Amino acid sequence: MNRRSPNRPPTLEEVAERAGVGRGTASRVINGSVQVSDAARNAVLQAVEELGYVPNRAARSLVTQHTDVVALVVSESEDRLFGEPFFAQVVRGVTNAMARTPRQLLLTMTHREADRGRLNDYLSRQHVDGVLLLSLHDDDPLPGQLTARGVPAVLGGRPHSEVTLPFVDMDNEGGAALAVEHLISSGRRRVASITGPVDMSAGRQRLEGYHQALVGHDFRPLVESGDFSENSGRRSARALLERAPDLDAIFCASDQMAIGAMTELAAAGRRVPDDVAVIGFDDSPISRHTVPSLTTVHQPVEDMGVRMVEMLGQLIEKPAEAVPDVVLPTHLVVRNSA
Amino acid sequence: MNRRSPNRPPTLEEVAERAGVGRGTASRVINGSVQVSDAARNAVLQAVEELGYVPNRAARSLVTQHTDVVALVVSESEDRLFGEPFFAQVVRGVTNAMARTPRQLLLTMTHREADRGRLNDYLSRQHVDGVLLLSLHDDDPLPGQLTARGVPAVLGGRPHSEVTLPFVDMDNEGGAALAVEHLISSGRRRVASITGPVDMSAGRQRLEGYHQALVGHDFRPLVESGDFSENSGRRSARALLERAPDLDAIFCASDQMAIGAMTELAAAGRRVPDDVAVIGFDDSPISRHTVPSLTTVHQPVEDMGVRMVEMLGQLIEKPAEAVPDVVLPTHLVVRNSA
DNA sequence: GAGCGTTATGGGAGCGCTCCCAAAGGTGCG
DNA sequence: CGCACCTTTGGGAGCGCTCCCATAACGCTC
Incomplete structure (x- = not known):
């Protein structure tokens, strides 16, 4: 009787x-x-058959020391994800990029503190060969932990200065500057901005671009801070209108906020773009279908995903070599709102 | 020199x-x-510290024969997901439900044939304690493979007859019948339906509910088939209008299709609900904000997720006991479109 | 046909852990 | 003070696999 205990899967030895x-x-x-x-x-x-x-x-992992699994961790709630x-x-x-590698992708979201512990030691080497991190907030301890454990990781979006992981980012600052310059050169004199969350570098950089573009034009900055959501766009637009009834342009750090702002502008009886020009950021699919269609900053989001995977692959395969950070170009897409 | 080879993580023995x-x-x-x-x-x-x-x-998994990981597999493209x-x-x-278990959730999507192989043996026991399957199409081989490998699995949505895995489903048929009855009892005489994909049981069941409700009323069925998408709703509405210009109500198997249908109806100069009543299915968030707001069938989607996790937990912990299938109730939410 | 290089093969060692058994140490009671 | 019993402990065995080394088998050439 060399049969193994009740219906365990067959082993290599048996094969x-x-x-x-x-x-x-x-x-x-x-193999x-x-x-x-x-x-x-x-x-x-x-x-085998x-x-x-x-x-x-x-x-297999126990001996090879790798798992052929890569995790994509999104630090947001399901709602935002x-x-x-x-x-x-x-x-x-x-x-798409993963399909070209021998590795399997896992998607994990983590907004909830409670999940964090489990996730954390799930990500510690031996279970995952590498990690792709998206939508990182400044206070997130994950990058530090991954570095400490030596788990290869790539960030989507530039981290704040203490984090040393390689990243793929967009030229947020340049894109924002482009947008604001477009506004100014088309004759707008009172250009406001609704910002993204200040604990995310994308938010900070877009604000920085706005400030940059204002330099030398002797315009006073006029800023309300939002969180990328449509609601915060409405709220901020309302506040802006109250603070500066004479504004004639708003640069919003996300399309969602731009949509919110346009709704609010309409409610206040301002015409877009005649009275107030609006520019968004993201070039998301909806921006094409708003009324009026939204002028916005395009960022190559899909490319970012591809590059992240490629960088992670290098990190995993050649741990000794440093990989350079990547900043992807953005450009302005002019439609009807500005 | 009993130090181990270059910076391997510490082992229990060293601790x-x-x-x-x-x-x-x-x-x-x-432990x-x-x-x-x-x-x-x-x-x-x-x-340890x-x-x-x-x-x-x-x-650990090698000896305990489990991994404390559960996969949620969605057989759709990223776009639909x-x-x-x-x-x-x-x-x-x-x-939410997983947070109450000791297990970690993994999300995987698989529309692409190429991914299938890798996913497949990833799911074979030893790497995942159980699988949650969503949005299953009739020709999907996954359920059969999971059964063959003895991997505990629960389906979201009733499978076609050959699949024997336990499932959590909605009362699609009942909900659809409710909708159509509402249409009839409010005086509509020519009630059409735009169906979901016929290779998914949710699509078939909603159509069945439509037929059921028609029985005894001596109305001829009037059906166009869609695929749950907004576009297919538009296309089908157009076809319906051509085939039966006298229709005065459309029951759509999804809210997305209802929205498409309403757009098309408006383009054809029909008023909703005055000329044509429209009912959707899903009670998705947008249904509240359409113009007019959409009458639709509510299904407890979040509950479905919770029940699936609970069932899978039982399956994993008590493999000997059979778990009964679950059918969750649906109800009609009357708004302004019908 | 002896000697050589080359290719194919079997199986021991060991990856880091849990399980379990036997042994050591401690306690209480007659 | 001795014995039975319980708690705590150490470490062997083994999970299923890959890696690698020693050996076997084969095919040449001279």
Whole structure:
């Protein structure tokens, strides 16, 4: 009776025995080594088929020290993850690029403190070969922990200064400056801005671009801070209108906020773009269909996903080599709102 | 020199040595066994802290035969996964329920054939304790493979007859019948329906409900088939209008299609609900904000996620006991479109 | 046909952990 | 003071796999 305990999946050893070869040879066949005779290979393949053998990944990982799994961690709630087209686009880029690698992608979201502990030691080497981090907030301890554990990781978006992980970022500052310059050169004199969250570098950089563009024009900055959401766009627009009834342009750090602002502008009886010009940021799919259609800053989101995967691949395969950070270009898409 | 090869993470053995205890005792502390003296426990805890020890999950899984990881597999493209509020709601329910279990959630999407192979053996026991399957199409081989491998799995949505996995479903048929009855009892005489994809049971069941409700009223069915998308709603509405210019109501198997249909109706100069009543299905967030607001069938999507997790938990913990399928109730939400 | 290089093969060692058993130490009671 | 019993402990065995080394088998050449 050499049958194993109740319906455990078959092991390599059993496959080898059935094929009449040694464990080593069976392993070579499974892993596609060429140093195997055709006879042996066929025997093993047939045994695999008959037994329905699937390699035990835990056992394999234990010896190879890798898992062929990469995690994409999004530090946001499901609502934002699913609500904002941005994430869908990154994920599309990431999955496309992953299809060209031997690795499997895992998606994890973590807004909730309670989840953090579990996630955390899930991500510690031995379970994941690398991590893609999206939508990082400044106070997030994850980058530090990953660095400490030596887990290869790439960030989407530039981190604040203490984080040393490689990143792929957009030229947020340049894009914002482009937008504001467009506003000024088309004759606007009182240009306000609704910012993103200040604990995210994308938010800070877009604000910085706004300030940059104002330099030398002797315009006073006029800023309300939002959080990228449509609601915060409405709220901020209302506040702006109250503070500066004479404003004639608003640069919003996200399309969602621009949409909110336009709604509020309409409610206040201001015409877009006649009375007030509006520019958004993201070039999200909806920006094409708003009324009027939204002038906005395009950022190559899908590319970002692709580049992140490529960088992570390098990090995993050649841990010794440093990979340079990447900043992707942005450009202005002029439609009807400005 | 008993130091291990270059910067490998510390092992249990090293922790034990540093704490001056045996490997067994260290393991007991890590796993929270009570049979340990306070002195030993503290020594181990301190060593863990100092060394930054994290258990190697591959090694643990190899012996315990489980991984404390559950996968949520969505058989759709990123576009649909992120585009339809339905998925966001299920995911919310799932993550909430998972927070109460010791397990970690993994999200995977698979529309692409190429990904399938990798996913497939990723899901084979030893790497995942169980699987939650969403948005299953009839020809999907996954359920069969999971069954064959003995991987515990729960479906969201009723499968076609050959699949024997336990499921959580909505009362699609009942909800659809409710909608159509509402239409009839409010005086509509020519009630059409735009169906969902016929290779998904939700689509078939909603159509069945439509037929049921028509029985005994001597109305001829008038059906166009869509795929749940807004575009297919427009296309189908156009076709319907051509085939039966006298129609005075349309029951759509999804809110997205209802929105498409309303757009098309408006383009054709029909007023909603005056000329044509429209009812959707899903009670998605947008249905509140359409003009006119959409009468629709509510389904408890978040609950579905919760129940799926609970069922999977039972399946994993008590593999011997059968778990009964669940059908969640739906109800009509009357707004202004019908 | 002896000697050589080359290719194919079997199986031991060991990855880091949990499980379990046997032994040591401690306590209480007659 | 001795014995039985309980708590705490150490460490061997083994999970299923890959890696690697020693050996076997084969094919040449001279």
